[in-house]
Amino acid sequence: EPEVTQTPSHQVTQMGQEVILRCVPISNHLYFYWYRQILGQKVEFLVSFYNNEISEKSEIFDDQFSVERPDGSNFTLKIRSTKLEDSAMYFCASSDPGTGRKLFFGSGTQLSVL
Amino acid sequence: AQRVTQPEKLLSVFKGAPVELKCNYSYSGSPELFWYVQYSRQRLQLLLRHISRESIKGFTADLNKGETSFHLKKPFAQEEDSAMYYCALSTDYSGNTPLVFGKGTRLSVIA
Numbered sequence: 711e712p713e714v715t716q717t718p719s720h721q722v723t724q725m726g727q728e729v730i731l732r733c734v735p736i737s738n739h740l741y742f743y744w745y746r747q748i749l750g751q752k753v754e755f756l757v758s759f760y761n762n763e764i765s766e767k768s769e770i771f772d773d774q775f776s777v778e779r780p781d782g783s784n785f786t787l788k789i790r791s792t793k794l795e796d797s798a799m800y801f802c803a804s805s806d807p808g809t810g811r812k813l814f815f816g817s818g819t820q821l822s823v824l
Numbered sequence: 825a826q827r828v829t830q831p832e833k834l835l836s837v838f839k840g841a842p843v844e845l846k847c848n849y850s851y852s853g854s855p856e857l858f859w860y861v862q863y864s865r866q867r868l869q870l871l872l873r874h875i876s877r878e879s880i881k882g883f884t885a886d887l888n889k890g891e892t893s894f895h896l897k898k899p900f901a902q903e904e905d906s907a908m909y910y911c912a913l914s915t916d917y918s919g920n921t922p923l924v925f926g927k928g929t930r931l932s933v934i935a
Contacts, residue, residue, distance in 0.1 A: 714867075743922065753868070753910060755922040766922055801868065811856055811914050813923065815868040 712736045716802050716816035723792055724824055731787040731819045733802030742785045743803040743813065744777065746770070753801065759785065792823045826851045828913050830926035837901050838934050845896040845929050847885075847911030855913045857887055857894040858923065862908040871896075871909070881905070901933045 715734045744756040757767040776788045803813040827850045837843050859871040872880045874887040885896045911926040
């Protein structure tokens with residue numbers, strides 16, 4: 711079965727630094743998402759992306775966050791100036807209309823902000 | 825706002841015993857409900873969704889609109905069922921509305 715891949719699996723950064731989390735969604739999928747999970751808490755929606763633009767975003771997704779689909783395969787999440795509270799597991803997911811609302815998740819990037 | 829509540833953080837059952845993972849939601853319309861599972865060191869994956877009315881790995885879940893619940897059940901738990909289980913809700917059957925997740929329940933099946 712095709713998979714969503716995420717790199718890196720772990721990222722350690724200093725507070726205030728920029729990080730880019732990378733995702734390769736399943737090739738024929740059209741909808742892309744970022745979720746995050748702070749340790750011990752629930753999986754939270756950040757942003758969804760469709761047709762080369764953000765279709766929905768949560769309150770968490772403030773001006774420090776941005777997403778991009780720079781080419782036909784990658785989908786990136788950038789955090790411009792990381793804060794301690796950005797430390798979390800970040801999950802990328804994709805879906806397509808043919809699968810309804812079945813999201814395929816990547817294995818996640820564990821971001822640690824020191 | 826939509827909300828999904830999973831009241832149990834941890835549920836421990838013996839192998840062969842029945843298991844029920846509780847999920848309640850708040851949404852005034854007609855939601856679509858899902859159960860996602862995350863086995864140790866693996867990614868989140870869809871277990872089942874209510875519109876399919878299917879049984880996956882022996883698990884079933886029925887949407888009860890009167891009680892706003894979507895509890896996950898299995899008559900005989902197996903050790904390989906040990907995992908984190910997340911209930912999730914969508915308010916849009918066909919579009920791009922994001923899933924809202926519960927906090928998850930860790931199921932531990934004891935041999």
